[in-house]
Amino acid sequence: MEQLIQQLVNGVSLGSIYALIALGYTMVYGIINLINFAHGDIYMIGAYIGFALTTFLHLGFFPALILSMLLTSMLGMVIEKVAYKPIRKSTRIAALITAISVSLFLEYGMMYFVKPETRTFPEVLPNKQISIFNTSAVLDIKNIYILVVTITLMLILQYVIYKTKVGKAMRAVSLDSDAAQLMGIDINKTISYTFAIGSALAGAAGVLVGSYYNSINPLMGVVPGLKAFVAAVIGGIGVIPGAVLGGFFLGFTETLVSAFGGSLYKDAVAFAVLILVLLIKPKGLLGRNIREKV
Amino acid sequence: MLELQNLNVFYGAIHALRDVSLKINEGEIVTLIGANGAGKTTTLRTISGIEKAQSGKLLYNGKELNSVSASEIVKLGICHVPEGRRVFSTMSVFENLEMGAYTRNDKVQIKKDMEHVFSLFPRLLERKNQMAGTLSGGEQQMLAIGRALLSKPKLLLLDEPSMGLAPLVVKEIFSIIKDINKDGTTILLVEQNANMALQCADRAYIIKNGEIDMEGNAQALLNDESVKNAYLGG
Ligand SMILES: Nc1ncnc2c1ncn2[C@@H]1O[C@H](COP(=O)(O)OP(=O)(O)O)[C@@H](O)[C@H]1O
Numbered sequence A: 001m002e003q004l005i006q007q008l009v010n011g012v013s014l015g016s017i018y019a020l021i022a023l024g025y026t027m028v029y030g031i032i033n034l035i036n037f038a039h040g041d042i043y044m045i046g047a048y049i050g051f052a053l054t055t056f057l058h059l060g061f062f063p064a065l066i067l068s069m070l071l072t073s074m075l076g077m078v079i080e081k082v083a084y085k086p087i088r089k090s091t092r093i094a095a096l097i098t099a100i101s102v103s104l105f106l107e108y109g110m111m112y113f114v115k116p117e118t119r120t121f122p123e124v125l126p127n128k129q130i131s132i133f134n135t136s137a138v139l140d141i142k143n144i145y146i147l148v149v150t151i152t153l154m155l156i157l158q159y160v161i162y163k164t165k166v167g168k169a170m171r172a173v174s175l176d177s178d179a180a181q182l183m184g185i186d187i188n189k190t191i192s193y194t195f196a197i198g199s200a201l202a203g204a205a206g207v208l209v210g211s212y213y214n215s216i217n218p219l220m221g222v223v224p225g226l227k228a229f230v231a232a233v234i235g236g237i238g239v240i241p242g243a244v245l246g247g248f249f250l251g252f253t254e255t256l257v258s259a260f261g262g263s264l265y266k267d268a269v270a271f272a273v274l275i276l277v278l279l280i281k282p283k284g285l286l287g288r289n290i291r292e293k294v
Numbered sequence B: 001m002l003e004l005q006n007l008n009v010f011y012g013a014i015h016a017l018r019d020v021s022l023k024i025n026e027g028e029i030v031t032l033i034g035a036n037g038a039g040k041t042t043t044l045r046t047i048s049g050i051e052k053a054q055s056g057k058l059l060y061n062g063k064e065l066n067s068v069s070a071s072e073i074v075k076l077g078i079c080h081v082p083e084g085r086r087v088f089s090t091m092s093v094f095e096n097l098e099m100g101a102y103t104r105n106d107k108v109q110i111k112k113d114m115e116h117v118f119s120l121f122p123r124l125l126e127r128k129n130q131m132a133g134t135l136s137g138g139e140q141q142m143l144a145i146g147r148a149l150l151s152k153p154k155l156l157l158l159d160e161p162s163m164g165l166a167p168l169v170v171k172e173i174f175s176i177i178k179d180i181n182k183d184g185t186t187i188l189l190v191e192q193n194a195n196m197a198l199q200c201a202d203r204a205y206i207i208k209n210g211e212i213d214m215e216g217n218a219q220a221l222l223n224d225e226s227v228k229n230a231y232l233g234g
């Protein structure tokens, strides 16, 4: 029982991280149908930026979080401009190969600059643990930080997408980019903003993970990136609430598998869940297929 | 107002428009008719900057548009209602209209224009918060036209507004097109329904295999034997 409660707490944190990264995958896919495999590496770079800001500039958690989001959003825009924009009209396979190349470039580029070894992220969050209902299960204050930051960012995202002009333009471009262009929407700018927002969320996830686990390395983005991609597909790629649902769904599934002693198999279970969901709902849990009426 | 001079447009190896020249004067309704695949849509897409011409000139009030981006062209006052309506299906009717006003910042005036669109299409007001994808075909066409009107166009390009609609709805749409024109908007109307289009328009061009085949007064073409045989069902 205690083990279960503990794993549920962990599930919330893990789910939050997956959801934050999955949002970027799904937004970018929604707007240009590209699976941005470099997205997990933006999360890694976000963690390194957070590490540098807290270690060398001694910034606190929140300033480091915000600055890191700012810098990763710029990185996202640059990557889009340099790597993806020139091939926007090419085949999907060319786009996929490009995304994988960008991913490898970021991973090994970082390895060159920051060395491959694991770094210790400073303790920037209060190190306090509360016992849950007088059991031996503990709630680390850091879990609360992760959850609150995640929810706040999601609310802001919700606001931006549904209430602002830029956000509505993003939805319009992802629904029909030609029609959006005919309304005078600048497609290039809109795509650029989408990368900025998605990358900022990944950057935030990086800082959260760094300050939670206190250890980062240049390949830390590979597995969470893949998992977040799985989460986005489970939820229905291109559908924003789907990314959140998929992220938490996957986070809970993995921690529950661990709770029942299967921690060795949790990755396998993640992919098994993916296959199962796609067999039952090929478009993902919230994926929809609205047919145009004529 | 708008002048196309010997435009040539290609899709890869397909030569879609061959030396197309046409002219639209301020205040007119001009129709461009022709069979499926003749190049009507391509002509409109080139005017609105989505396709680029390989050669030839595109002049709007004397200004060359050839290298102007699609979003700039909307700002200059040309708005294109695409074939098949292309409303944003999972956005509400209201949000679709807001997207029409995307290039504008004059909030007060936008609100007034929104009301004007609702007075032209009262059904859109009733369905303001409904998702556009759930509207009927006729309502979607009204939304597509209303959305375009919110960009405050001086020249409105309409691509087959009657497509797939019941005859009664087609009539309604055409009468609104005339009203919009009377309010001072110049219109380039692309149609396969040549009969309706010629009755509505001042002047007409007939396009065939990417080339302008005939041009003239709409009424005259309506009574022309060869046009009758080829486009008006004999
Ligand atoms: N995106 C495209 N790619 C290749 N060929 C196209 C494309 N769009 C149109 N065409 C071709 O260009 C020609 C003109 O098409 P279009 O302008 O759509 O005709 P219309 O609107 O008169 O039916 C046709 O032969 C069509 O097959």
Ligand SMILES: [Mg+2]
Residues within 6 Å of the ligand: B037, B040, B041, B042, B083
């Ligand atoms: Mg057409």
